[in-house]
Amino acid sequence: MKAVLCKAYGPPESLVVEDVVSPDPGSGEVVVSVKAASVNFPDVLIIQNKYQFKPQLPFSPGSEVAGVVKTVGDGVTTVKPGDRVMAFTTYGAFAEEVKTEATRLLPLPTGMDFTHAAAFGLTYATSDHALRDRGQLTAGETLLVLGAAGGVGLAAVEIGKALGARVIAAASAADKLAVCREHGADDTINYTADDLRDRVKAITNGRGVDVVYDPVGGAYTEPALRSLAWRGRLLVVGFAAGEIPKIPLNLTLLKGCSIVGVFWGEFTRREPQRFAESMQQLGRWYADGKLKPHVSQTYPLERAADALTAMANRQVKGKVVLTV
Numbered sequence: 001m002k003a004v005l006c007k008a009y010g011p012p013e014s015l016v017v018e019d020v021v022s023p024d025p026g027s028g029e030v031v032v033s034v035k036a037a038s039v040n041f042p043d044v045l046i047i048q049n050k051y052q053f054k055p056q057l058p059f060s061p062g063s064e065v066a067g068v069v070k071t072v073g074d075g076v077t078t079v080k081p082g083d084r085v086m087a088f089t090t091y092g093a094f095a096e097e098v099k100t101e102a103t104r105l106l107p108l109p110t111g112m113d114f115t116h117a118a119a120f121g122l123t124y125a126t127s128d129h130a131l132r133d134r135g136q137l138t139a140g141e142t143l144l145v146l147g148a149a150g151g152v153g154l155a156a157v158e159i160g161k162a163l164g165a166r167v168i169a170a171a172s173a174a175d176k177l178a179v180c181r182e183h184g185a186d187d188t189i190n191y192t193a194d195d196l197r198d199r200v201k202a203i204t205n206g207r208g209v210d211v212v213y214d215p216v217g218g219a220y221t222e223p224a225l226r227s228l229a230w231r232g233r234l235l236v237v238g239f240a241a242g243e244i245p246k247i248p249l250n251l252t253l254l255k256g257c258s259i260v261g262v263f264w265g266e267f268t269r270r271e272p273q274r275f276a277e278s279m280q281q282l283g284r285w286y287a288d289g290k291l292k293p294h295v296s297q298t299y300p301l302e303r304a305a306d307a308l309t310a311m312a313n314r315q316v317k318g319k320v321v322l323t324v
Contacts, residue, residue, distance in 0.1 A: 003095035004304040007058040009049040012308035023099035025073035030102045034324045035067040035114035037093040039307045041240055055091050062093025066117035076102045084108045086117045094304050096324055109283045119293040119319035126264040127155040128278045130235045134260045139164025141210035146220050149176030151319045154294050156213045157183050162290045179317045200227040221245040232257040294318025
């Protein structure tokens with residue numbers, strides 16, 4: 001089978017595509033014939049040795065996949081060959097076949113194709129865990145989403161609307177903000193052209209926002225924190241800007257606000273029942289038409305480096321997907 005391989009840590013152009021031996025499932029494991037694999041920001045980090053998970057070289061990047069079960073190992077009773085599934089793999093998905101634990105597989109929601117399934121799970125599940133569980137967002141509250149045109153950002157916009165919140169989407173370009181409005185954003189902020197705090201004050205009549213969803217970090221986190229209303233919650237989702245911000249903690253005292261960490265991967269391992277309930281809710285929202293994954297471009301497997309470069313350069317709106 002063909003696989004995209006990281007043989008030495010480096011930028012996307014250092015990846016190679018080679019023939020490798022097809023995997024065999026061990027006890028409790030499943031081999032999936034890959035039909036589509038989405039590209040996520042952690043994939044950019046993991047090939048540069050900048051991610052918290054550090055697989056042994058060589059390895060295939062790719063953390064999210066949709067496909068068909070090929071073979072199952074001993075003790076696997078939850079799926080069988082031929083089942084249409086999606087899976088969270090941490091790494092290994094940029095290949096024609098991937099081996100993973102059976103517990104990481106979920107059935108495809110009714111009516112969802114492989115391309116959209118590959119773009120669905122990680123982004124929507126991360127944002128659902130962030131907004132409902134960690135942020136306790138409720139109807140009538142105001143949500144500010146940073147990096148709103150990215151995969152997790154657009155998912156947060158849609159979930160915020162599904163929960164009945166007013167959603168302010170912030171992104172770096174007019175075309176990105178247009179996509180945010182298409183997915184339900186009530187108001188938008190171009191934070192490369194506008195002052196973030198001034199625009200939030202204007203939009204909220206000086207009150208501020210109840211929840212900030214922040215997958216960006218860098219220079220935007222502190223002004224977003226300063227834009228919180230009393231008892232607001234800032235959700236730390238990631239650092240796509242590349243810089244981990246240093247926050248003056250007196251701000252939390254003055255606003256009675258909270259800075260809340262969101263580590264979705266660890267949540268799935270420590271609280272599998274709550275994760276299952278989250279996925280069930282997302283499936284219901286998808287069936288109701290409230291969630292619509294935005295796949296802006298697809299690439300063949302052989303062009304994985306191009307897809308990762310677009311992600312690294314913040315040229316992606318929604319998700320990009322590799323097809324096999």
